[in-house]
Amino acid sequence: MLSALIATLANNTSIPAIDTVKPNSVSWSFLKDQSVQLLHTFMQLLPTLLLGIVILVISYLIATPLSRLLIKPVTYMTKSKLVHLVARRGISTLIILLGFYLFLRLAGLTEFAVAIMSGTGLIGLILGFAFRDIAENFIASLLLSVQRPFKIDDVIEVDGRIGIVKKVTARATTLVDYDGNHIQIPNATVYKNTIKNLTANPKMRGHFSIGIGYDNDIRDAQSLAISIISQQTSVLSDPPPQVLIDNLGSATINFTVYFWVNGEQYSMVKVASQLMRELINSFTQHNISMPDNARERILLNSQGEDIYPIASEAKTETTETTEEINEQSHIQKHKTTEHEHSIDDVSSDTDDIREQADESRDPEQGKNII
DSSP states (O other): OHHHHHHHHHHTOOOOOTTTSOHHHHHHHHHHHHHHHHHHHHHHHHHHHHHHHHHHHHHHHHHHHHHHHHTHHHHHHOOOHHHHHHHHHHHHHHHHHHHHHHHHHHTTOHHHHHHHHHHHHHHHHHHHHHTHHHHHHHHHHHHHHHHOSSOTTOEEEETTEEEEEEEEOSSEEEEEOTTSOEEEEEHHHHHHSOEEESSSSSEEEEEEEEEEETTSOHHHHHHHHHHHHHTOTTSOSSSOOEEEEEEEOSSEEEEEEEEEEETTTBOHHHHHHHHHHHHHHHHHHTTOOOBOOOBOOOOBOTTSOBSOGGGGSOBOOBSSOHHHHHHHHHHHHSOOOHHHHHHHOOBOSHHHHHHHHHHSOOOSOSOOOO
């Protein structure tokens, strides 16, 4: 067809000898014959060319609706928006490429069409190596969209960063940490690292350490600590709190206090702060000592003898002075003021960060995929 027309023109381009034919008559007759032949060939190819153009236009027009129809089985398999989008666009591209291939075949460019179709895979391979990181993030976004290890507004920890999930696009996951900062983590990093979802289970366990002197009754101190912790409304009774001996220090018996809270309602850090304050006040009222590490001070004379033998004995120094203890008792006896209410506030900051994330500017372009 078109290639045959080009070959015919190449065969009929022989020019007569200049010395035997007049230039004007030869050129005009040659051009006339070639024009007629070209027009005749074009008229023969015109129906197939029109058919190829029609097929190309039809393939472009039906690509989107046909792709929506063909991916319906995929919608029953997964609800991932990204998978639906990728499948729909992939099918649309294949339909358009098929129409373009048929157009080239009808135009007589079969070899060119085969070269284009075979070169598509080569181009895709080259682009895959060139944009390896982009392709890796995109594949990771597909896996995250299908598996859904977290959802929007969940509190997660990834790669040592803790924050609330604000957005997940085809490139990155955007977190808002508790300092109000937006953190964009590539999806490949998110998928390959350990993901800790802190809101999948609302119950969260906190712990802290506290020490008492060796001159105290250990069992009484443990019972008192559990009683104080159980009285706090922010601490869950199931699972129950625990006060366990962690280690024996140089001057103190060190306990580790374990307690559970509802992470959606209360802040783990605030509850731990409140419990430590209440335990210190209660231990002080019940004369349970909380000494500092023992220190020895030895002074020697020129003969190497101890000048003050009594000073060599271990002396303990308390970290809280009498004034501080009295001040805490005085504050506890007074009615709750606005300043004290802010100190006793143990509510979770998660909702505040979520509101800030909704009101802030979106640093990541694109739609959510989960």
